[in-house]
Amino acid sequence: MFLRLALSCAMLTGGLGAAQTAPAAQASHAMPAARVSAAPAARTPQDTAVAQASQGTAVAQAVRAPAAPCSAPYRIDRTLPNGARWQLCWEMRNIEGLTLTKVVYTPKGNRPVSVLRSAALAQIHVPYDSGSPRYHDIGALGSTAIPLLAADCPGGERREQSVCVTTRARGHAYLKSGYEEPSVSAQGSDLVVFAAFQVGWYTYLAEWAFSDDGAITPRVGATGSLAGSTTTAGHGWPIGVGSATFEESHSHNVFWRLDFDIQGKSGDVVEQYDFSGSRTAKRKLKRTTFTREAKALNRRTRWWRVVDRGVRNADGHPVSWELNNSDSSQYRGPAGEAFTRADVYVTGYRSCERLASVNPAPRCAGSVDRYVNGERLTDPVLWVNVGYHHVPRDEDADPMPTHWQGFRVTPRDVTAKNPH
Amino acid sequence: MGRQRIVMALAGAGAVAVVGAALLLPGGQGSQAAEAAPREPVPGDPLTGAEIARAGDIASATSRAHMAAGRVNLLYVERDDGKDAEERRRADAYLYDYATDRLIVRTVDLGRGTIVKESVTRGVQPPPSKAEEVRAAELLLADPAYGGGVREAYARAAGRQLRSVADLGLRGLIFTPGQEGGARRCAAHRCVRLFVRLPGSTWLDTSRIVVDLSAKKIYTLEW
Numbered sequence: 014m015f016l017r018l019a020l021s022c023a024m025l026t027g028g029l030g031a032a033q034t035a036p037a038a039q040a041s042h043a044m045p046a047a048r049v050s051a052a053p054a055a056r057t058p059q060d061t062a063v064a065q066a067s068q069g070t071a072v073a074q075a076v077r078a079p080a081a082p083c084s085a086p087y088r089i090d091r092t093l094p095n096g097a098r099w100q101l102c103w104e105m106r107n108i109e110g111l112t113l114t115k116v117v118y119t120p121k122g123n124r125p126v127s128v129l130r131s132a133a134l135a136q137i138h139v140p141y142d143s144g145s146p147r148y149h150d151i152g153a154l155g156s157t158a159i160p161l162l163a164a165d166c167p168g169g170e171r172r173e174q175s176v177c178v179t180t181r182a183r184g185h186a187y188l189k190s191g192y193e194e195p196s197v198s199a200q201g202s203d204l205v206v207f208a209a210f211q212v213g214w215y216t217y218l219a220e221w222a223f224s225d226d227g228a229i230t231p232r233v234g235a236t237g238s239l240a241g242s243t244t245t246a247g248h249g250w251p252i253g254v255g256s257a258t259f260e261e262s263h264s265h266n267v268f269w270r271l272d273f274d275i276q277g278k279s280g281d282v283v284e285q286y287d288f289s290g291s292r293t294a295k296r297k298l299k300r301t302t303f304t305r306e307a308k309a310l311n312r313r314t315r316w317w318r319v320v321d322r323g324v325r326n327a328d329g330h331p332v333s334w335e336l337n338n339s340d341s342s343q344y345r346g347p348a349g350e351a352f353t354r355a356d357v358y359v360t361g362y363r364s365c366e367r368l369a370s371v372n373p374a375p376r377c378a379g380s381v382d383r384y385v386n387g388e389r390l391t392d393p394v395l396w397v398n399v400g401y402h403h404v405p406r407d408e409d410a411d412p413m414p415t416h417w418q419g420f421r422v423t424p425r426d427v428t429a430k431n432p433h
Numbered sequence: 434m435g436r437q438r439i440v441m442a443l444a445g446a447g448a449v450a451v452v453g454a455a456l457l458l459p460g461g462q463g464s465q466a467a468e469a470a471p472r473e474p475v476p477g478d479p480l481t482g483a484e485i486a487r488a489g490d491i492a493s494a495t496s497r498a499h500m501a502a503g504r505v506n507l508l509y510v511e512r513d514d515g516k517d518a519e520e521r522r523r524a525d526a527y528l529y530d531y532a533t534d535r536l537i538v539r540t541v542d543l544g545r546g547t548i549v550k551e552s553v554t555r556g557v558q559p560p561p562s563k564a565e566e567v568r569a570a571e572l573l574l575a576d577p578a579y580g581g582g583v584r585e586a587y588a589r590a591a592g593r594q595l596r597s598v599a600d601l602g603l604r605g606l607i608f609t610p611g612q613e614g615g616a617r618r619c620a621a622h623r624c625v626r627l628f629v630r631l632p633g634s635t636w637l638d639t640s641r642i643v644v645d646l647s648a649k650k651i652y653t654l655e656w
């Protein structure tokens with residue numbers, strides 16, 4: 014055990030020293046070739062060959078950093094207090110609003126791993142409990158971005174008025190009691206990128222938290238004002254004086270589109286994990302690999318991951334990101350709203366497939382349920398549907414307190430151990 | 434319920450209103466445009482203001498007559514972020530022809546200054562543009578049944594008469610008849626559901642009103 018620990022520490026140090034170099038150069042330059050295949054973010058075996066071949070230029074490449082994929086106002090490059098680094102670009106698109114691209118994570122002492130090529134909201138579907146109205150709240154979201162005040166971006170910087178980039182505490186990263194020595198603990202932090210959009214009565218906060226442990230938490234907060242649409246007792250809740258008027262209950266079914274590209278688009282595979290055994294002592298892991306486009310439903314212990322077997326950590330395990338912790342109300346709409354009938358969709362990348370419903374592109378299917386049509390997966394895109402059933406209460410008026418909904422994306426085997 | 438139903442939805446005052454009011458005013462395509470000094474964009478950057486203008490010009494070249502007549506509108510220009518064209522600067526210009534109800538998307542290669550792809554289709558409705566929100570509100574104001582109600586509600590909320598659509602905070606979403614009854618013509622037409630915000634953080638209840646931009650008509654949903 015001790016030996017093994019010492020070994021990985023040495024490796025981490027090696028990685029740290031070379032963290033500023035280009036990945037290919039680094040592989041041959043900073044580490045013995047035998048370790049290349051086991052180093053985080055190394056693609057095997059092709060990239061190993063490339064790395065060795067390019068040894069001659071390694072030093073030159075090590076001197077200057079690779080060009081950023083976007084210019085300064087759109088570039089986010091933040092090293093958090095524990096040494097974890099996140100790099101990405103943002104864009105305020107007309108339709109999807111805040112869009113994050115080229116997301117790269119560098120665990121402390123390790124080499125960079127590219128995670129997401131693109132991530133954005135893909136719909137906010139708001140059906141009211143009486144059956145009407147039924148809004149698809151992603152219109153031209155970009156043009157509804159609210160200029161943020163300094164107070165709206167505490168401790169951070171505002172980019173082009175409407176995007177906030179800041180750092181936020183996230184509580185204990187870990188706490189472990191000592192044997193004879195004092196306990197060890199650390200406070201974690203998040204890089205937070207967010208924008209606010211005014212859609213009718215509602216203000217939507219679109220937030221992305223990138224944690225110093227490699228987790229990504231996308232969430233949407235709904236605030237602003239209630240719609241003020243009244244209904245009968247069966248579809249609402251009395252929020253005015255007395256119980257004459259009933260504010261109508263409704264759902265916010267939020268969809269996100271995540272184009273994972275772990276060290277490039279090739280090699281990404283989506284797996285679903287289940288644990289069989291109910292009212293039994295044993296549970297058994299069951300892995301389902303999606304070879305074709307798929308629709309999947311939430312289950313209590315079910316989770317998914319995007320894994321690239323060509324990219325290994327120092328233990329030789331394939332690098333992956335896990336999708337979990339969705340706390341969805343799992344709204345299922347009528348037949349005409351089939352896009353509400355699954356919680357996760359896995360589709361093959363197509364640039365025209367942008368929104369989960371009311372897709373704005375010509376010569377393309379209209380909703381995410383139709384993007385799933387049996388194609389063999391080579392470059393998977395994940396669509397996550399998280400619903401929140403909003404039953405109004407007196408406290409909602411006014412301004413309405415923010416109610417949040419989202420999910421988590423956590424690293425699984427990106428590093429061989431906790432890279433704290 | 435019918436056409437009389439314009440009810441004020443009282444939402445109370447809030448800090449949000451202060452921020453929200455200004456940005457709901459109609460205006461140009463500001464959000465996507467880089468506002469900094471001119472600079473050579475790199476492939477992952479949003480389109481610059483100059484690029485948006487140029488892409489719009491190139492994409493509109495063959496539609497000028499229809500555009501002048503108000504039959505075709507340039508909705509907006511969106512950066513083409515497709516994986517197959519990562520190193521190129523390309524822009525998708527969305528145009529809509531209200532007479533034939535066709536969506537035209539022209540992809541402009543900004544490096545070459547030419548249209549490299551055109552897709553024309555019916556029945557696909559991208560979100561309404563700012564100009565369309567204004568037009569929809571103008572149609573609403575001109576409507577004999579609803580126009581008066583909007584003016585009255587505005588006068589009550591603002592303490593003065595409505596001068597123009599610019600006084601209203603507007604936000605539009607596409608309406609397509611699916612699960613909601615009524616306005617069947619919107620299956621083929623370009624139809625908008627408006628949110629109308631008044632001073633003092635109040636909204637009109639316009640959830641049953643649909644504006645048909647193709648037929649220049651107002652429909653009332655029955656539910």
Ligand SMILES: [Cu+2]
Binds near residue numbers: 235263403
């Ligand atoms: Cu709500």
